[in-house]
Amino acid sequence: MEYNEVPIDDTYAEAFPAWIARVIITGATREFALAAAVEATGFATSTIGCPCEAGIETYLPGDMTPDGRPGYAILICNPSKKKLKEQLIERIGECVLTAPTTAAFDGIPGADEKIPVKLHFFGDKFESQVKVGDRDCWSIPIMEGDFVVEEEYGTVKGVAGGNFFVMGENQMAALMGAKVAVDAIAEVPGVITPFPGGIVASGSKVGSKYKFMNASTNEAYCPTLREQVPDSKVPENVKSLYEIVIDGVDEEAVRNAMAAGVRAATKIPGVVFISAGNYGGTLGPVQIHLRDLI
């Protein structure tokens, strides 16, 4: 199968369920909402080593937010609901409450499950309950004025680890293919690409020759090891590759993101192959086949 004249591997991305919450961060201006969203979604590429996976889902103009101010929706994601709650509390408390001009609201108000995030105790009994539209919020006096925050965040069982590989005849072609894919995915509702700039440069396999390591480089996908390892998955004409990892609120969203990403990446000259990562079905129950996307 080809798309934009680029061969598409007949394989699938293997993904798995994870709990996801969505926080709407508003600010006096777009810029200040963004500063908080960037801080709140940092150090959150992979739950292998970070306390959660997180990213900015979308910009929301003022007519799409609870308080009529510009904002950003972020997704925070963890396979464990308990750890998701911890991270919601810490990231709203340390990165939004402290940020200039911001407020925080539940981004999935219709979810069946709610995570309580009791931030109003910070107000030391100076806080008060307020309504923002029909939402129950708290207003906490702080240095800049009053911080408004909702305290229950809907959570849904979403899908983490959606992915595809962008392979290039050299590094800059693969890189620009990955970059334009990330930009395209940014327009898809309900998803994030949690790695730096949305792009993964380094893939891992489970286990290692070093006994004390749980994970190590996935040599089958290392172009510079192509001649050295028996089972390389790197095609002969590929000198570099990147992975795009996608977390989303449901499988449909992840599927849409993968499709948008592949369509965009294959427009870049020098992108020569698209594939996807799976573990033969041992990791997760969700399988998204590339051939179904385009």
Add this chain to the structure above:
Amino acid sequence: MEYNEVPIDDTYAEAFPAWIARVIITGATREFALAAAVEATGFATSTIGCPCEAGIETYLPGDMTPDGRPGYAILICNPSKKKLKEQLIERIGECVLTAPTTAAFDGIPGADEKIPVKLHFFGDKFESQVKVGDRDCWSIPIMEGDFVVEEEYGTVKGVAGGNFFVMGENQMAALMGAKVAVDAIAEVPGVITPFPGGIVASGSKVGSKYKFMNASTNEAYCPTLREQVPDSKVPENVKSLYEIVIDGVDEEAVRNAMAAGVRAATKIPGVVFISAGNYGGTLGPVQIHLRDLI
């Protein structure tokens, strides 16, 4: 005392020692180095609730980096050397190794103390030792090519919690004063402003009326509580205030940053008072008086 016709409080910032490491992250282009630096310094505003404090210190053009490529120096900061080591490993491993086109180098090579950050084991015995200039590094095969990384990071006992308050006749004046201060501090070597966009909107005191809370809003610095609390520190003409918190490699650097920030903030119309935060000398041994700065 006045500066740019703005009254400067006769008080001091109280700061305390903390261990600091400096990581130089280079990339193929400035943009990709920045993506990694942003991710690696996120969720790192305050060690009260984040695993460390971190921020971008400065951009480094290619002629100032070990491998001749553009980069950013970041500072990672923690009162505990053990926690600093953990965070160095996780943040380089999860946010730089995984980021496109990057390499990581020690940013304080002359420091007496070194923190070992053994990342080469990720290479699963495919890694090899390489020299970058006169630095001993490891080259680890990954998907995009080879990741180059230094494994020992110099650490120094720096100063955390340097600070000053920018107070305004309304919120937007205080906010722009804070913002221009952060931009000015960005030019000072050896410091970071770890909060979102460099600005703190919410200050805390130790303890709370709620027994289970260790920290809570500092009502003495809340403009909307000015009439309600007996000991308010908010001047009558102040409707909003922000704090700039500074961590630096030594007291001199923090002092320079505070001076640059105060000079800049006082140029903004509507900024009407500058002060600084201290706990009467109970928190930390470092006292930086505003009157000595300008």
Add this chain to the structure above:
Amino acid sequence: MEYNEVPIDDTYAEAFPAWIARVIITGATREFALAAAVEATGFATSTIGCPCEAGIETYLPGDMTPDGRPGYAILICNPSKKKLKEQLIERIGECVLTAPTTAAFDGIPGADEKIPVKLHFFGDKFESQVKVGDRDCWSIPIMEGDFVVEEEYGTVKGVAGGNFFVMGENQMAALMGAKVAVDAIAEVPGVITPFPGGIVASGSKVGSKYKFMNASTNEAYCPTLREQVPDSKVPENVKSLYEIVIDGVDEEAVRNAMAAGVRAATKIPGVVFISAGNYGGTLGPVQIHLRDLI
């Protein structure tokens, strides 16, 4: 009348007809399309002294552009159709053809009137006709590869000079009100705000006490002259004001933009009055009353 508790003047913006063309600039990535769009819309704030008015209307993801690549739509505007043609030729020829990875397409293909922009002659007989979807384009060999360009640009009689004033209790409040208005207007289809950052700091009246000047500062709207001039339009509680000027493809678009801008600006604390600019109906036939917007 009030909106978000801010008084809205009972007056109207006076606007006038102008010819508008829309150019879709695509690029390999969003970033490169933007670089061309920024260059092509520079030096274009007001036809009083610039050769046209121009600005970026909107970002277009790849699934909304003729060639499937990310892009930006820009508007170019002039009361004279002849000058609009000149500017289309020069700005596409000097700022898009020369920009990395870009292509240029007609953004109003359904317009009754077309402006011919014969760029293919630059190809020196090496150029060839190509189809992009169902559009007739030219492909011109250049250094980076081949430049693809459409040669007929639809033009419509739009509306220029839509406007409103954001007045603040001090400069930073007015400025942030203007800024958030510009961000809100950026989401409205069919309009641009051609001034630097979308904001006008300096208004003019026709004529001057200096005989050789056709235009000069509009003292009635100068806060620092409030006590000096007999007919000041600056309310007593206003220390600074900004104007947002809007050009759009039709009156409806300009009206939507004004409404979005006023709604956003009035959310900023310290914005205390909204008005609009007119010349008593002597300048243009279009009158947009603020009371009809919200």
Add this chain to the structure above:
Amino acid sequence: MEYNEVPIDDTYAEAFPAWIARVIITGATREFALAAAVEATGFATSTIGCPCEAGIETYLPGDMTPDGRPGYAILICNPSKKKLKEQLIERIGECVLTAPTTAAFDGIPGADEKIPVKLHFFGDKFESQVKVGDRDCWSIPIMEGDFVVEEEYGTVKGVAGGNFFVMGENQMAALMGAKVAVDAIAEVPGVITPFPGGIVASGSKVGSKYKFMNASTNEAYCPTLREQVPDSKVPENVKSLYEIVIDGVDEEAVRNAMAAGVRAATKIPGVVFISAGNYGGTLGPVQIHLRDLI
């Protein structure tokens, strides 16, 4: 000759004298100074079709500007001193005077020649003379407050058209090579790269097979015509190339910029050749040989 293992052509860039002025634009914050600088330097890639060449030279922190606020220095360049004067007046008048919070100052106060830029007449006799440090300026009442501007701008005979070519094994390699070169040149004092994003995708030769065209594509540098034209300058392994054009205040500055750019570009994998453009010495008296740079 090779640099970073990339062959460097044994040729020279041919450049020519042009008049240059430097305007320092300051603002309340870095961001607002930048908005004015971007507008004032747009539509200014090449004097072939634009009224001047212009670009941002450098950011200036508050401690390096006349009024202590953050700013940007821009260069405006034209072979004709008369046209340079016209453009100075129009670009300061339309793009800086109108921009929020800005002021404009002479950036080459030590120059022997001065260009008068009489903007104070806009003040309609409400203007007044003020000192900013030891500089004679005018203060003009406008909507946001008072606009401060210097009225004499030093001009020097600089060098325009400094250049080099970045050639790649494919388009993305050449493009990233060009991009990193532009970033490196941004650090060099006294120069600009006036094309969109600093990069030229399309080169021209004098004359055309179409009689009415003065300039047309330079087929000798078109990779897609390599097999068709007898005298192609495109090496066999090159599929795409970009030019970096540099204007500077003197030959030394242009030379430094070329050196910085070549050093940076050759670090990008897939950049395979560096050359420079000349017309056999017929265009301009300045010849800068690549071999002397590195």
